[in-house]
Amino acid sequence: MNEEAVKALLGALDRKAIARGVAALTEAERDAWVPVWALLTIGSGGFRYFLDNSQADLADAARRFRHLGLDAAGAACERVASEVFPGGAPADHDERSDLLARVDWSRFGAEEGVLVALTREGLYRAIGDYARRSDGALAWG
Numbered sequence: 804m805n806e807e808a809v810k811a812l813l814g815a816l817d818r819k820a821i822a823r824g825v826a827a828l829t830e831a832e833r834d835a836w837v838p839v840w841a842l843l844t845i846g847s848g849g850f851r852y853f854l855d856n857s858q859a860d861l862a863d864a865a866r867r868f869r870h871l872g873l874d875a876a877g878a879a880c881e882r883v884a885s886e887v888f889p890g891g892a893p894a895d896h897d898e899r900s901d902l903l904a905r906v907d908w909s910r911f912g913a914e915e916g917v918l919v920a921l922t923r924e925g926l927y928r929a930i931g932d933y934a935r936r937s938d939g940a941l942a943w944g
Contacts, residue, residue, distance in 0.1 A: 804931035806924065812934070812941070813839055825858075831940035835930045837867045841880070842926055845918050850883045851908050855900075860892065871929040876921050879914035886910075 804812070816836045819827055828836055841864040844853045853859050865880035884892075887906055893899045934941045 804934040806927050806931070809927040809930050809934070812930075829940065831937050834867050834870045834933060835941055837864055838871055838873065838876070839926060839930075841868075842876075842918055842921060842923070845915065849908060849915055850887075850911055851903060851906070854887065854892075854903055861887075862892075871926075871933050873921065873926070873929050875917050879917040883911050883914050 813835065816828060816832050819832075820836060825833065825836070841853060841859075841861075844856070844859070850861070853864075854861060861880050861884035865877045865884060867877075868874075868880060869877035887903070893902060930941075
């Protein structure tokens with residue numbers, strides 16, 4: 804799947820997620836969509852910005868980066884998730900916000916650097932490779 808096909812696929816997944824919710828995406832579709840969303844969000848404001856979204860699940864993003872073969876990005880997300888939420892992310896929004904306010908985010912510069920170094924083109928290439936391996940579970944056009 805070339806870059807244009809990946810962009811078209813991601814556009815369709817965006818529309819589906821917006822119209823019906825992320826839960827409407829198949830597992831293979833989430834394997835493609837979640838890392839793009841995570842990369843764009845973390846690239847825009849860091850891990851704190853990503854985790855301020857009460858629906859954000861950094862451990863899930865880590866797993867999906869690994870599904871795409873992006874192990875360094877997965878490891879970076881895993882480290883942040885395990886240090887910020889050692890017992891798992893609190894379900895309560897206020898508790899989560901209080902916990903996030905106490906984190907020294909400067910500790911995670913190297914991990915953010917891993918994601919910043921992952922270009923959109925590199926991510927699209929990984930998604931294209933994943934689509935080829937998916938036996939039709941992730942296809943567009």
